[in-house]
Amino acid sequence: MSLQIQMIGTGSAFAKNFYNNNALIHADGFTLLIDCGITAPRALYELGIPLDRIDAVLISHIHADHVGGLEELAFQYRYVFKRKIKLLVPAPLEAVLWEHTLRGGLENKAEGLVGLNDYFEVAALAERTPTSIHPKLTVELLPTDHIPGKASYSFLLNGKVFYSADMRFSKTLLTGLHEQGCEVILHDCQLFCPGTVHACLDELLTLPEEVQEKVLLMHYGDNMSEFIGKTGRMTFIEQFKTYPLPS
Numbered sequence: 001m002s003l004q005i006q007m008i009g010t011g012s013a014f015a016k017n018f019y020n021n022n023a024l025i026h027a028d029g030f031t032l033l034i035d036c037g038i039t040a041p042r043a044l045y046e047l048g049i050p051l052d053r054i055d056a057v058l059i060s061h062i063h064a065d066h067v068g069g070l071e072e073l074a075f076q077y078r079y080v081f082k083r084k085i086k087l088l089v090p091a092p093l094e095a096v097l098w099e100h101t102l103r104g105g106l107e108n109k110a111e112g113l114v115g116l117n118d119y120f121e122v123a124a125l126a127e128r129t130p131t132s133i134h135p136k137l138t139v140e141l142l143p144t145d146h147i148p149g150k151a152s153y154s155f156l157l158n159g160k161v162f163y164s165a166d167m168r169f170s171k172t173l174l175t176g177l178h179e180q181g182c183e184v185i186l187h188d189c190q191l192f193c194p195g196t197v198h199a200c201l202d203e204l205l206t207l208p209e210e211v212q213e214k215v216l217l218m219h220y221g222d223n224m225s226e227f228i229g230k231t232g233r234m235t236f237i238e239q240f241k242t243y244p245l246p247s
């Protein structure tokens with residue numbers, strides 16, 4: 001199987017029974033970490049995956065459940081592994097990630113550590129442009145609505161797998177992806193409505209059945225088990241399990 005997904009967490013920002021909604025994409029021996037939240041180092045430890053087995057990290061937006069583990073990653077790579085990990089960051093978030101999130105902990109002028117590039121091999125990705133990050137894996141950034149005024153990016157992998165950043169419901173986007181041949185839709189799902197800054201389950205249930213069949217729900221709350229059997233044709237993706245993806 002050349003492309004697989006393994007969620008290292010499937011929880012909402014406030015979940016305590018699930019780790020932060022972050023994922024590993026396995027592509028022919030290449031391992032991409034999508035988002036690196038507060039709980040990512042712990043989740044990888046539990047999975048027996050050393051941090052230096054990750055080949056690149058891709059960031060969707062700068063909420064802590066998506067970037068809160070980057071400081072540990074940066075420190076471990078610099079001081080333990082003594083090399084840089086590749087950081088794929090949407091171009092509009094590059095400066096913001098340093099200035100608003102990481103600078104407080106990582107800046108060290110005495111050692112000349114004054115920016116993202118001092119810890120990471122940074123690749124700034126342009127929006128709406130499929131970028132090859134491995135011979136078997138292309139990523140396209142799709143700007144999607146989450147918090148008004150704050151940039152947030154969902155991902156289209158190989159043109160066939162949609163992975164939502166945290167985003168509000170958009171039937172237009174999801175049905176459009178379905179019509180374009182997208183085969184799998186991984187979508188954040190707030191179990192109660194209104195979703196406000198996320199898609200909520202009742203909104204996702206308004207999707208046509210043929211679209212729902214492609215949907216794997218993630219970023220859910222601790223009471224997820226109460227909703228098993230109540231998600232129409234959609235199913236919950238489970239953390240730590242490995243699922244095949246179309247490649």
Ligand SMILES: Nc1ccn([C@@H]2O[C@@H]3COP(=O)(O)O[C@H]3[C@H]2O)c(=O)n1
Binds near residue numbers: 013014
């Ligand atoms: N306007 C907002 C902003 C944030 N939030 C909650 O805070 C969380 C931050 O991480 P998240 O995963 O984006 O989910 C957000 C909402 O639960 C919210 O409910 N309403």
Ligand SMILES: [Zn+2]
Binds near residue numbers: 012021065066
């Ligand atoms: Zn989140």
Ligand SMILES: [Zn+2]
Binds near residue numbers: 061063166
């Ligand atoms: Zn968010």
